[in-house]
Amino acid sequence: MTTNTLVYIEINNNKIENVSKEIISHVSKNFDDTSVCGFLTVNTTLSESLFSELRQIGLDKIYIIQHEALKDFNVEVFSGVISQLISNIQPQVLLMGATVNGRELAPRIAANLQIGLTADCTDLKIEDNMLLATRPTYGGQMMATIYSKTLPGFATVRPGAFLKRNFPEKNTEIVYFEANFDGVYEILNKTEILSTEYKPQTDDWTNSDIIIAGGLGLKSKENFEKLYKLCDLIGAKPAASRAAVELGWAPSEIQVGQTGRSVSAKLYIALGISGALQHMTGISNAQKVLAVNTDKNAPIMSCSDVAIVADATAVIEALTNKFS
Amino acid sequence: MCFKILVFVKQVPDTTDIRWTEHNTIQREGLESVINPYDLGAVQLAKNIKSALGDCKISAVSMGPLQAKEALKEAIAFGCDDAYLLCDKKFAGSDTLATAYVLSQFVKTHCSDFNLIICGYQAVDGDTAQTPSSLAQRLGIAQITGVTALKDICNEYSVWIKDTSAYKQEIKITHPALVSTTLKDIDFTVPVNGWIKAQTTDITVLSAGDISAETSKTGFCGSPTQVKKAYRPVIVRHTELIEPDNCEEASNSIVSIINRCKEQDDN
Structure with a gap:
């Protein structure tokens, strides 16, 4: 039928x-x-x-x-x-x-x-x-x-x-x-709309092919700036975990997870994100998940397609050099 | 003329403190219950209106088990004038359509002369945000979803600010109407005598019969949506673990994955 x-x-x-x-x-x-x-x-x-x-x-x-x-x-x-x-x-x-x-x-x-x-x-x-x-x-x-x-x-x-x-x-x-x-x-x-003020919109990034997200492992707002630069070089879109947003390292518009946005990227790269459940539900539709974390036992490492044990900030530096 | 406000509140489990049983279901025993945080925002807006208008009565209304009286007492302590609990075994298991029906029957039978209904944007245990819209439809009244502040009010109309990630609007609405608010986590100071008032104010408990609700439209039987299964999300991916000797090696692995992704076709 x-x-x-x-x-x-x-x-x-x-x-x-x-x-x-x-x-x-x-x-x-x-x-x-x-x-x-x-x-x-x-x-x-x-x-x-x-x-x-x-x-x-x-x-x-x-x-x-x-x-x-x-x-x-x-x-x-x-x-x-x-x-x-x-x-x-x-x-x-x-x-x-x-x-x-x-x-x-x-x-x-x-x-x-x-x-x-x-x-x-x-x-x-x-x-x-x-x-x-x-x-x-x-x-x-x-x-x-x-x-x-x-x-x-x-x-x-x-x-x-x-x-x-x-x-x-x-x-x-x-x-x-x-x-x-x-x-x-x-x-x-x-009902009468007396005034409307549109806010500048960041273009919709949630379904871009490659998303690179940063978490607490990025250690600072400055390293998020480096992440943005790397994304520009690769043609990817940046994102952030709730923890990083709550610390003010990244804006809430790019937060991924249950309280943020759901993503459906072909490749989701999580740099220094531990992978709390509320984050993982937001990326369940990503085709491939690559996690980089110094902690081999972080939750995200066992629910990614590829898990690389490495320091996220050092990886950003190395990738930036390669794509520059 | 007295301005009548109905504030709908829901008692919810404290979702920040969820524990799991060995069968991956929620451990309900010992789970703390709180007033839905968005509903406290609704109470706050009602209080703002009362200070602006003076002659104003705020009634708190909840549907739930007798235990929900606690949430209503809290609402009274925070400044509501009286409270109603819609409590009947026939209400148990109601989805949003059935819930909105029960609430609308209460309004029609007990408070049809209301001026404004204020609801929280959504309940944190369900996150559906459906009930306010559904209720407004049942009552055939205008609504604004997700107001963030009150700008102006008189008995005939009110002006609200709705501030979303996409736009900020000022909207004027003619009463009777319904607004829902995204305000939450209000830091309340209980007014002097608030808790005494809460202990001495009777909460009116109403059954299906009291609000002329047809029980075929309430509870589990009256709810079109049914949960087929509920489960704890398990993310299954077959992980390839790479432990590189140095950062250079790590970034090489990442570069090759990125390149493979870029070469990949749409499907």
Whole structure:
């Protein structure tokens, strides 16, 4: 039986959120015999460039809900019209990114449709036509695999949990969905955004090919500066453990782990990181993990693909010389 | 007119102190219970509103076993005026959809004239952040998720600051409404007489019948999501241990791994 999966394509500032592409990549690769459809909301006609990008993310079909009331994100309005779409097309699986907006939107849709929802998942699979969603709980100290008795199986997915892949151009069908917008302006009147100040964003590093992370073994903020320089030379992205961030050696934006970000790099190099469980859950989707630590018995050494007993700071120096 | 605030609090295990049994399940015996740290942020915001408006009543509400009375007493000590505990065997095992249903039934039957609901952003034992949104949907009210400060308030509306990693917004919302807050780890000073008030204030305990809740929609049976399995994460990688003689040798190994990664195809 074919599974029909529907994925929310979240667009912010005329750009598709990476997590949407990550979800589509995972579903296309791991859900056997599934048709993958997407849906998105816009307030005005889509740009040509966005249209062509939408045809390159591996979707069979895209539903577009277009209305001027969808200009700014309003959780009541969005959940109302998206619920209409779900009721109409009745997918078996419904997935959204666990972004700031997604985490607010999904529970309202679930409550509206009276269906189960599993939040912030790091793994998804289909078994007997049922969605099995796995998520960390108790602050990353425990994992729970959850299914739902209702349809569609509904989950939000942690950004960075899956690897984003490239797709050949596909003949994606585009369908405009006519939703009912009655009463929408009364809803919009209840909340008013008085001002928005966007913060400069570090580009999304969590799914870059190579990530080099530093921990307490780097011993100082200065050595993190050296790590950044090395990353530039290699074409890698830097990251840090919670302990290093808490000491102020690295900014929290690059923290990896349950309280930081999940990464799905092809190669994750951990320099001087002991490997507390909450860190390891954040890198469980990295394809290859290489750990460098002076302590052969550090937890990370037994759960890496390659464990090298060496001093992290000396290794940074040596690598910098080699790549310069 | 008295401004009515409902603060929803949850009693959670202290997740900073989790111990494991030999079967890799959580050792519940002797596990300390605390008020969810984000819910203390919600209590703080309610108190800020009370100081701004004067004529204001803060009710703390929790769903849980009788033991959760302790969390509510704490909430009273910190400055809430009264407290309700939604306690029924039929509520046990509720997921977020069922929990939001129970909370919404309480609001509809006991406090339908509320002005504002304040919740913590998420509970630290589940980290789902679903219940506030789900509750707002059930009640058909507007919401702001993750406020960090109160800017302005009157009986009809309030203005909030929402400060996320991506943006900072000022949002005006018309009451009745719900806000959830990411404030946590508030350093509370219990007001003079706080604990005395907590000991002398009766906590109203309400059952499913008291809030006209249909028990087919509550608890384990009323919860669509079910845990198939829960386990302690085990990371399985087959480790190749390298003990190089010097740093040069170590960096050579790393360089060859980096180069192999760069050559590797997409799949």
